[in-house]
Amino acid sequence: MAKIVMEGREWEVKRRINVLRFLEKEGINPEEVLVLINGKVVTEDAVMEPQDEVKILWVLSRG
Amino acid sequence: MKCRVCKKRAVINLRAQNRGLCEECFDAYVLDRVERTIKRYKMFSRGQRILVAVSGGKDSLGLWDILARLGYEPAGLFVDMGISRGNYYARSREVVESFAQSRGLELVVESLEAWWGRGIEKIGRRVLCPTCGMAKRYLTNRVAADRGYDVLCTGHNLDDEAAVLLSNLLNWQVGYLARQAPVLDSWHPRLARKAKPLVLLTEKESALYTLLRGIEYVEEPCPYSQGATTLRYKRVLNQVEWRSPGTKQRFYTLFLKNKGLFEGVAKEEREGLKECKRCGQPTWEGLCAFCRFMEESHGDFGREVSAGDQV
Ligand SMILES: [Zn+2]
Numbered sequence: 389m390a391k392i393v394m395e396g397r398e399w400e401v402k403r404r405i406n407v408l409r410f411l412e413k414e415g416i417n418p419e420e421v422l423v424l425i426n427g428k429v430v431t432e433d434a435v436m437e438p439q440d441e442v443k444i445l446w447v448l449s450r451g
Numbered sequence: 452m453k454c455r456v457c458k459k460r461a462v463i464n465l466r467a468q469n470r471g472l473c474e475e476c477f478d479a480y481v482l483d484r485v486e487r488t489i490k491r492y493k494m495f496s497r498g499q500r501i502l503v504a505v506s507g508g509k510d511s512l513g514l515w516d517i518l519a520r521l522g523y524e525p526a527g528l529f530v531d532m533g534i535s536r537g538n539y540y541a542r543s544r545e546v547v548e549s550f551a552q553s554r555g556l557e558l559v560v561e562s563l564e565a566w567w568g569r570g571i572e573k574i575g576r577r578v579l580c581p582t583c584g585m586a587k588r589y590l591t592n593r594v595a596a597d598r599g600y601d602v603l604c605t606g607h608n609l610d611d612e613a614a615v616l617l618s619n620l621l622n623w624q625v626g627y628l629a630r631q632a633p634v635l636d637s638w639h640p641r642l643a644r645k646a647k648p649l650v651l652l653t654e655k656e657s658a659l660y661t662l663l664r665g666i667e668y669v670e671e672p673c674p675y676s677q678g679a680t681t682l683r684y685k686r687v688l689n690q691v692e693w694r695s696p697g698t699k700q701r702f703y704t705l706f707l708k709n710k711g712l713f714e715g716v717a718k719e720e721r722e723g724l725k726e727c728k729r730c731g732q733p734t735w736e737g738l739c740a741f742c743r744f745m746e747e748s749h750g751d752f753g754r755e756v757s758a759g760d761q762v
């Protein structure tokens with residue numbers, strides 16, 4: 389299962405899924421995040437495999 | 452996705468420019484873009500004395516790093532407002548100091564307490580974000596102007612500027628619109644010249660640069676932050692950006708092209724300026740906002756230090 393974390397939120401995804409599809413499904417705007425798969429920054433067309441560790445970083449500063 | 456330049460694996464899809472870039476080409480792109488911004492808006496040149504206002508956040512540290520790599524000689528300025536909640540300023544200061552040390556960069560540290568005998572948490576009954584921001588801008592400008600820096604740089608990015616522009620337009624703040632610019636000349640000896648070299652980089656690009664450079668920064672905002680409105684405008688603009696890539700940049704750069712529309716207001720404002728009776732800063736009132744606030748906070752300034760002694 390791909391484990392996806394984003395600022396306290398967590399998902400587990402069983403099948404391989406395209407980054408963009410995942411973000412759209414969760415209502416996350418790709419303009420506002422950086423996605424790292426196994427520590428590497430990827431573009432929206434990358435695919436998350438079941439064994440991947442995925443981190444989503446929110447880029448907008450709040451202050 | 453592959454890099455448009457070298458075909459390696461892309462780390463970002465620059466949709467506004469319809470191209471992907473790999474890690475190395477993205478790094479080169481950022482340096483080039485900032486250098487072009489500096490030239491395009493005639494911000495400053497090599498050999499001048501440059502001061503970068505650093506908060507410990509990603510944009511200001513990224514900017515400091517970029518300017519040093521481009522061969523400018525930027526000093527950093529950290530202003531400690533005396534906020535102890537969440538250990539906020541202590542942690543920010545640590546991050547900034549270790550960044551400066553690791554790169555051999557000059558760092559100037561100032562604190563509100565050194566000027567006025569106490570920090571912002573001890574002035575008045577409540578700490579208000581706009582008040583703290585005003586005082587911080589005041590001190591930042593004073594340090595830059597009094598110490599003779601040629602220019603004061605801040606890390607505002609395209610998302611920041613587009614959000615402020617939207618807010619100024621929604622409220623028809625013509626005075627603010629007249630003053631919103633990537634570079635502001637000093638039109639008074641006590642006003643520093645100001646520049647924002649990251650205005651053509653999106654927040655996402657700025658964040659990616661800082662991440663790829665391995666720069667450590669403070670992620671959370673100040674514990675008293677009230678930046679919710681600006682954040683809302685940023686998000687609205689990003690929704691439009693996602694549907695029509697390039698919107699943010701067009702919105703901002705076309706505004707700059709049409710800024711002459713507000714020249715009348717700008718001129719009127721400049722002509723109405725007086726000097727603050729306490730500190731000599733240009734202001735539209737008898738006292739500037741900072742001195743007025745200090746007087747209103749019960750007239751008791753603690754062991755007030757004469758600002759002149761500090762520089
Ligand atoms: Zn490349």
Ligand SMILES: [Zn+2]
Nearest residue numbers: 727730739742
């Ligand atoms: Zn004053």
